[in-house]
Amino acid sequence: xxxxxxxxxxxxxxxxxxxxxxxxxxxxxxxxxxxxxxxxxxxxxxxxxxxxxxxxxxxxxxxxxxxxxxxxxxxxxxxxxxxxxxxxxxxxxxxxxxxxxxxxxxxxxxxxxxxxxxxxxxxxxxxxxxxxxxxxxxxxxxxxxxxxxxxxxxxxx
Amino acid sequence: xxxxxxxxxxxxxxxxxxxxxxxxxxxxxxxxxxxxxxxxxxxxxxxxxxxxxxxxxxxxxxxxxxxxxxxxxxxxxxxxxxxxxxxxxxxxxxxxxxxxxxxxxxxxxxxxxxxxxxxxxxxxxxxxxxxxxxxxxxxxxxxxxxxxxxxxxxxxxxxxxxxxxxxxxxxxxxxxxxxxxxxxxxxxxxxxxxxxxxxxxxxxxxxxxxxxxxxxxxxxxx
Numbered sequence: 001x002x003x004x005x006x007x008x009x010x011x012x013x014x015x016x017x018x019x020x021x022x023x024x025x026x027x028x029x030x031x032x033x034x035x036x037x038x039x040x041x042x043x044x045x046x047x048x049x050x051x052x053x054x055x056x057x058x059x060x061x062x063x064x065x066x067x068x069x070x071x072x073x074x075x076x077x078x079x080x081x082x083x084x085x086x087x088x089x090x091x092x093x094x095x096x097x098x099x100x101x102x103x104x105x106x107x108x109x110x111x112x113x114x115x116x117x118x119x120x121x122x123x124x125x126x127x128x129x130x131x132x133x134x135x136x137x138x139x140x141x142x143x144x145x146x147x148x149x150x151x152x153x154x155x156x157x
Numbered sequence: 158x159x160x161x162x163x164x165x166x167x168x169x170x171x172x173x174x175x176x177x178x179x180x181x182x183x184x185x186x187x188x189x190x191x192x193x194x195x196x197x198x199x200x201x202x203x204x205x206x207x208x209x210x211x212x213x214x215x216x217x218x219x220x221x222x223x224x225x226x227x228x229x230x231x232x233x234x235x236x237x238x239x240x241x242x243x244x245x246x247x248x249x250x251x252x253x254x255x256x257x258x259x260x261x262x263x264x265x266x267x268x269x270x271x272x273x274x275x276x277x278x279x280x281x282x283x284x285x286x287x288x289x290x291x292x293x294x295x296x297x298x299x300x301x302x303x304x305x306x307x308x309x310x311x312x313x314x315x316x317x318x319x320x321x322x323x324x325x326x327x328x329x330x331x332x333x334x335x336x337x338x339x340x341x342x343x344x345x346x347x348x349x350x351x352x353x354x355x356x357x358x359x360x361x362x363x364x365x366x367x368x369x370x371x372x373x374x375x376x377x378x379x
Contacts, residue, residue: 027199
């Protein structure tokens with residue numbers, strides 16, 4: 001067996017394992033009819049990630065790969081990451097003191113272990129709708145990446 | 158041009174560490190570029206890194222050590238031509254194999270007059286989740302540890318001693334020659350040392366014979 005064959009075998013095994021991770025990503029335009037304070041915006045992102053993760057866990061996920069969001073607006077950027085549902089999210093931002101959020105661009109990326117992509121998608125979207133409604137956020141999906149989260153396909157030629 | 162890989166499973170703290178290390182290296186006067194790879198077509202980490210004002214390139218839609226290795230070589234060639242960084246820090250996808258990435262990086266030598274050297278391969282192991290990870294994604298974690306020059310037992314500020322010890326034991330059992338360091342970007346533990354490792358130390362270039370021997374030792378001759 002050649003080295004390339006060995007490499008392919010191991011790499012294929014890794015891709016198979018990675019394919020056991022369910023994935024979903026979405027890119028949205030979001031808008032709040034009223035200005036959200038910096039603290040409210042942090043709470044919004046934290047709640048979004050928590051609810052998305054919880055919905056996935058409730059539907060069979062047994063491990064969080066990562067659940068991340070990045071929000072960019074005229075007043076700055078905010079990123080949030082959740083690795084462990086018991087510990088909520090880590091949120092960082094460069095919003096200046098007193099800055100408010102009105103509209104921006106939100107990217108959400110969800111990777112969990114134990115459920116397939118379609119369940120991750122449905123769970124994420126259900127949780128997103130709930131949290132958007134809770135915070136009064138209007139949104140438009142610019143693109144979702146459900147069909148493009150591929151990893152093993154190139155080994156299947 | 159030196160290539161520094163920071164590998165590790167999802168959520169192990171790669172992006173956070175990478176940003177802190179890159180800032181330190183820039184403060185030391187190094188020209189630093191960052192390449193972020195994800196097998197999906199969207200990359201939140203890239204957006205986060207870019208928001209810190211760091212020079213970053215995103216390679217999405219495949220794994221840079223295999224199906225889009227050529228894209229990685231092209232990206233390195235462009236970085237060399239347009240920015241000429243001292244160090245390129247690479248955050249590979251969770252399924253990249255470190256020596257495959259070394260090989261892919263060296264492809265760029267055929268495109269531009271650059272000599273690639275490699276910093277030690279760093280693999281992060283999340284001490285807080287070691288038991289869960291070994292129960293669900295063992296193969297991914299073990300392969301990344303097997304290929305590391307130095308394993309960083311990360312988030313030690315949030316992990317108890319028993320978990321840290323299990324993470325270190327995993328590394329010793331899988332890769333006895335690997336260096337082991339404890340790190341926490343939350344407290345800053347080890348971050349300066351990681352920057353020094355990247356700046357001052359090197360790892361071997363891609364060597365097919367050596368890799369073959371390693372594979373046979375680990376998995377048998379097939």
